[in-house]
Amino acid sequence: MTERPVLDFEFGGRLCLDFTWTLRFRAVHPTEMLVGPRDLSAWLRRAGLPASAATAERDLERARSLREAVYRAASAMTEGHRIDANDREILNRIAAAAPPAPSLGPDGRLRLVVPEGREITAALAAIARDAIELLAAGDGRLRRCEGPRCSLLFQDGSRPGTRRWCSTNRCGNRVNTRSYRARRKEGPDDA
Numbered sequence: 167m168t169e170r171p172v173l174d175f176e177f178g179g180r181l182c183l184d185f186t187w188t189l190r191f192r193a194v195h196p197t198e199m200l201v202g203p204r205d206l207s208a209w210l211r212r213a214g215l216p217a218s219a220a221t222a223e224r225d226l227e228r229a230r231s232l233r234e235a236v237y238r239a240a241s242a243m244t245e246g247h248r249i250d251a252n253d254r255e256i257l258n259r260i261a262a263a264a265p266p267a268p269s270l271g272p273d274g275r276l277r278l279v280v281p282e283g284r285e286i287t288a289a290l291a292a293i294a295r296d297a298i299e300l301l302a303a304g305d306g307r308l309r310r311c312e313g314p315r316c317s318l319l320f321q322d323g324s325r326p327g328t329r330r331w332c333s334t335n336r337c338g339n340r341v342n343t344r345s346y347r348a349r350r351k352e353g354p355d356d357a
């Protein structure tokens with residue numbers, strides 16, 4: 167596995183699935199975006215979740231464990247399989263912690279409140295809870311991108327429910343232009 171942050175983080179709109187995008191190119195060249203604890207903190211902040219400057223290696227291990235459980239469970243759903251009991255246990259255990267509490271600030275804006283030292287636990291709980299809600303919904307809107315060699319999972323939020331790509335810009339265009347690109351070697355931009 168390559169451990170080199172070659173891309174900036176991407177966000178597609180569903181917290182738990184966006185989190186699975188931090189291991190990129192799963193199908194062709196798995197590339198870890200969360201190389202160190204600071205990467206985890208950076209991702210959590212970008213996602214609007216609490217993070218701590220004191221994020222440790224064990225927090226990173228917990229985060230990756232959650233991420234892979236989400237990915238396996240969501241993949242199982244898209245393939246019509248049962249979710250592995252071990253993955254359910256990971257999701258349920260991490261979700262059992264208190265997520266960040268919403269609080270109304272003096273400026274009238276939302277703030278997330280977490281007891282000091284519980285930032286990562288609360289942030290991971292929010293991700294795990296989001297995953298459980300998504301998986302339990304079972305509404306057929308959880309999909310795997312149809313792009314060639316793409317491995318990204320997404321939630322189809324389109325009104326007709328016909329979304330096929332992680333991103334039109336990346337995989338949609340690639341497939342649409344395949345007729346004249348078919349014989350060209352695909353670059354490392356597969357996700």
Ligand SMILES: [Zn+2]
Pocket residue numbers: 311312313316317318331332333336337357
């Ligand atoms: Zn894709």
